[in-house]
Amino acid sequence: MTLIARHSNVDQLPPVWAWTNAIPQRAQPQSRRHTPWPWESVLMLLSNTLTRQHRVLQAGDAVYRAGEHLSNLYVLNSGFVKVMSLASDGREQLVSLKWRGDWLGFDGMATSHHSCEALALDTSEVWAFKYEALLAASAQTPELLTVLHEAMGRELTHDRDALMSVCTLPAEARVAEFLCHWVESLAARGLRTDAITLRMTRAEIGNYLGMTLESVSRALSKLARQQVISFVEKRRRDVCILDLKALTAFIQRQ
Amino acid sequence: MTLIARHSNVDQLPPVWAWTNAIPQRAQPQSRRHTPWPWESVLMLLSNTLTRQHRVLQAGDAVYRAGEHLSNLYVLNSGFVKVMSLASDGREQLVSLKWRGDWLGFDGMATSHHSCEALALDTSEVWAFKYEALLAASAQTPELLTVLHEAMGRELTHDRDALMSVCTLPAEARVAEFLCHWVESLAARGLRTDAITLRMTRAEIGNYLGMTLESVSRALSKLARQQVISFVEKRRRDVCILDLKALTAFIQRQ
DNA sequence: CGTCCGCTTGACAACTGTCAACTGTTGTGG
DNA sequence: CCACAACAGTTGACAGTTGTCAAGCGGACG
Numbered sequence: 001m002t003l004i005a006r007h008s009n010v011d012q013l014p015p016v017w018a019w020t021n022a023i024p025q026r027a028q029p030q031s032r033r034h035t036p037w038p039w040e041s042v043l044m045l046l047s048n049t050l051t052r053q054h055r056v057l058q059a060g061d062a063v064y065r066a067g068e069h070l071s072n073l074y075v076l077n078s079g080f081v082k083v084m085s086l087a088s089d090g091r092e093q094l095v096s097l098k099w100r101g102d103w104l105g106f107d108g109m110a111t112s113h114h115s116c117e118a119l120a121l122d123t124s125e126v127w128a129f130k131y132e133a134l135l136a137a138s139a140q141t142p143e144l145l146t147v148l149h150e151a152m153g154r155e156l157t158h159d160r161d162a163l164m165s166v167c168t169l170p171a172e173a174r175v176a177e178f179l180c181h182w183v184e185s186l187a188a189r190g191l192r193t194d195a196i197t198l199r200m201t202r203a204e205i206g207n208y209l210g211m212t213l214e215s216v217s218r219a220l221s222k223l224a225r226q227q228v229i230s231f232v233e234k235r236r237r238d239v240c241i242l243d244l245k246a247l248t249a250f251i252q253r254q
Numbered sequence: 255m256t257l258i259a260r261h262s263n264v265d266q267l268p269p270v271w272a273w274t275n276a277i278p279q280r281a282q283p284q285s286r287r288h289t290p291w292p293w294e295s296v297l298m299l300l301s302n303t304l305t306r307q308h309r310v311l312q313a314g315d316a317v318y319r320a321g322e323h324l325s326n327l328y329v330l331n332s333g334f335v336k337v338m339s340l341a342s343d344g345r346e347q348l349v350s351l352k353w354r355g356d357w358l359g360f361d362g363m364a365t366s367h368h369s370c371e372a373l374a375l376d377t378s379e380v381w382a383f384k385y386e387a388l389l390a391a392s393a394q395t396p397e398l399l400t401v402l403h404e405a406m407g408r409e410l411t412h413d414r415d416a417l418m419s420v421c422t423l424p425a426e427a428r429v430a431e432f433l434c435h436w437v438e439s440l441a442a443r444g445l446r447t448d449a450i451t452l453r454m455t456r457a458e459i460g461n462y463l464g465m466t467l468e469s470v471s472r473a474l475s476k477l478a479r480q481q482v483i484s485f486v487e488k489r490r491r492d493v494c495i496l497d498l499k500a501l502t503a504f505i506q507r508q
Numbered sequence: 509c510g511t512c513c514g515c516t517t518g519a520c521a522a523c524t525g526t527c528a529a530c531t532g533t534t535g536t537g538g
Numbered sequence: 539c540c541a542c543a544a545c546a547g548t549t550g551a552c553a554g555t556t557g558t559c560a561a562g563c564g565g566a567c568g
Contacts, residue, residue, distance in 0.1 A: 085414045089506060093418035107414070109407030116414070135400075139393040146389075152406050153363030159413040160339045160361070160370070164347035166420050167464035171524065202547065210421035212525055217548055234532075236547060252343060425556065455514065466557055471516055488565075490515060 039101030039189075042147050043127075046075065049137050049144060052127040059199075063104055063118035063126055070108030072128040073148075076100055079124020080199055083107070084117045094208040096158065099185050103151040105131075121199045166210040169251065174209045175219035176250035179229065183241060193244075198237045223250070293355030293443075296401050297381075300329065303391050303398060306381040313453075317358055317372035317380055324362030326382040327402075330354055333378020334453055337361070338371045348462040350412065353439050357405040359385075375453045420464040423505065428463045429473035430504035433483065437495060447498075452491045477504070 046052065054077075057063065063074055066086050076098050083096040083104070095116065098104060104126065108114040138145035165174055183193045198205065202213040202220075209216070220239075223229045228246045232238035241247065300306065308331075311317065317328055320340050330352050337350040337358070349370065352358060358380065362368040392399035419428055437447045452459065456467040456474075463470070474493075477483045482500045486492035495501065 085418055087418060087422075091418060091422045093414070093421055095414045095417055106407060106410055109403045110411050111404075111407070115411050135396065138399070139396065142389065142393065145392070145399075149363045150365075152410070153360060153365070156360055156406070156410060156413065157364050157369050159410065159417065160347070160349045163349055163413065163417050163420065164339055164341060164345060166417065167347055167461070168341075168345045201545090207421070213547080214526085214549085215524060218524095221548070456516095457514085467515080468517085468558085469556060472556095475516070 042101070043075065043077070045141075045144060045147065046127070046129065049141055050129055050133060052129055055126050055128055057120040057124045057126065059120055059122050061120045061124075063120065063124075064108070064114050066114055066117045068108075068114045070105060070112050070114060070131055072105060073131055073134055074104040074118075074126040074128050076102050076104060077125045077127055079120055079126075080122040081118050081124055081126075082121050082200070082204070084119065085115065086117065092207065094204060095162070096155070097185075097208070100189055103148075103155070106152055106155055171209070171211045171215045172219045172222065173251045174211070175205075175216060176223065176228075176247050178205065178209055179223075179239065179241065180244070180248055180251065183244065193241065195232070195238065195240045198239060200237075223247070296355070297329065297331070299395075299398060299401065300381070300383065303395055304383055304387060306383055309380050309382055311374040311378045311380065313374055313376050315374045315378075317374065317378075318362070318368050320368055320371045322362075322368045324359060324366050324368060324385055326359060327385055327388055328358040328372075328380040328382050330356050330358060331379045331381055333374055333380075334376040335372050335374050335378055335380075336454070336458070338373065339369065340371065346461065348458060349416070350409070351439075351462070354443055357402075357409070360406055360409055425463070425465045425469045426473045426476065427505045428465070429459075429470060430477065430482075430501050432459065432463055433477075433493065433495065434498070434502055434505065437498065447495065449486070449492065449494045452493060454491075477501070 053072075055063075055074075057079070063081060064072075066084075078100055081098040081102075081104065082094055083098065085093045085095045085107075087093070098118070104118050105114065107116040134144075134148070138148060165177055169177065179196070182196050182198075186193045186196065200208075202216045206213040206216045220229070220236075224231060226246070228243050228250065230240045230242055232240060307326075309317075309328075311333070317335060318326070320338075332354055335352040335356075335358065336348055337352065339347045339349045339361075341347070352372070358372050359368065361370040388398075388402070392402060419431055423431065433450070436450050436452075440447045440450065454462075456470045460467040460470045474483070474490075478485060480500070482495075482497050482504065484494045484496055486494060
């Protein structure tokens with residue numbers, strides 16, 4: 001339990017946060033691509049200008065389902081959500097993972113009907129905003145519109161990064177990048193980045209990264225063998241990041 | 255020149271259109287995922303509510319470049335544009351192809367700086383709209399905001415379809431899907447769909463689909479060998495769609 | 509006319525998927 | 539409380555798709 005290694009730059013831990021399982025720490029230096037955004041002030045802006053509806057979800061519950069009419073956009077206030085795209089022939093694709101502060105529901109804007117499903121992977125809380133009300137408020141408050149567009153732009157950028165990843169990187173590198181991106185997401189929210197709790201099966205990770213669950217398992221085993229990561233006891237979903245530099249190096253070569 | 259086969263449902267050809275190389279025909283039944291949108295009325299709405307700046311580009315010219323400040327959004331009025339995402343380590347990824355009526359520039363909304371490059375693959379004309387002016391006008395005209403958001407939603411949906419394609423389909427199927435999608439794009443614009451002019455090298459197609467140029471070449475050769483497509487004379491970039499049903503069948507099985 | 513570039517094709521190698529066996533954990537019902 | 543089934547994960551052997559390398563062809567263009 002206390003075997004989790006800590007990065008040396010953790011000099012002081014802030015008070016415990018209402019955040020799933022993870023203990024917050026000082027904000028860390030950000031990566032190049034994923035610059036921090038003031039999601040806390042965004043949440044405040046939203047609370048001040050709009051009425052919201054809170055919704056608590058258990059793991060497995062859907063925020064929205066494919067085909068549903070787009071009536072709300074959502075902001076994830078706590079927990080962890082996966083977004084699945086469904087093809088008519090039965091293929092499923094995990095296209096995005098969402099953390100605190102992320103928006104949900106943009107995939108419904110093209111046709112007014114959601115083209116994806118958003119499923120909670122952990123106990124989660126979302127704030128639901130009526131799409132119409134959001135648009136109306138945006139007309140009054142340009143700041144709100146900017147916030148919305150920034151979020152959409154980030155989603156677009158993320159999807160394209162994902163596409164580049166599966167198109168240009170070999171399987172092992174994709175797994176390494178997956179872990180790095182997870183770390184960045186935690187860092188951007190001021191959470192500790194020395195250990196991550198994958199609340200997904202190997203099959204889900206594999207689907208997300210375009211490979212089989214066996215390849216995911218092998219890649220993780222190799223990273224562990226090389227002391228880049230380690231697992232907490234027998235819990236193979238709790239990953240300690242032993243050497244972030246080595247992990248990022250894995251993305252580039254091989 | 256006249257060797258191009260015609261689908262039997264072409265009973266009458268409308269007058270020639272100012273569209274690159276392709277001759278328009280009756281609008282065809284749309285696919286499930288890519289529903290038609292009234293891009294012509296969108297163009298009219300835009301011309302009525304905003305001042306626009308026309309810009310003509312030659313093949314190779316950039317609509318915008320990565321890193322540039324987001325000052326305009328663009329609507330492609332004619333021609334053909336590719337959008338490239340650039341990684342800091344030099345990798346390049348063709349993430350999107352744009353036809354008439356498509357919007358360009360959303361990738362800059364996350365950070366106010368474009369994260370991609372948009373390069374003309376053919377002589378093209380874009381309409382540039384000041385982003386600030388567009389936002390201001392959207393506050394006045396809700397219809398305009400809806401149009402904008404629909405376009406962003408479509409882009410998001412497209413990117414996720416692309417991700418699912420590279421993650422779940424084998425190389426040959428991806429090539430077939432690429433051709434099908436091209437046909438759908440032509441159909442959605444009322445253009446003839448029996449022949450398409452790829453204004454891209456095999457390497458560009460391969461980059462787009464996450465495979466090597468050799469794999470693209472082999473896949474196209476196989477489709478031609480099976481009479482699903484054919485090439486116009488020696489021009490290996492002009493593809494006739496002989497059997498659209500067989501082509502879509504290629505997406506599913508193998 | 510010669511070079512460069514795009515494309516095709518073959519031979520081979522390598523990465524990754526498939527199949528199978530095994531372990532360990534979790535949850536359920538007798 | 540235990541036996542059992544179901545599920546998640548790991549690992550090995552093997553096969554197959556796809557990448558790599560190379561050669562050759564033909565068109566475009568100076």
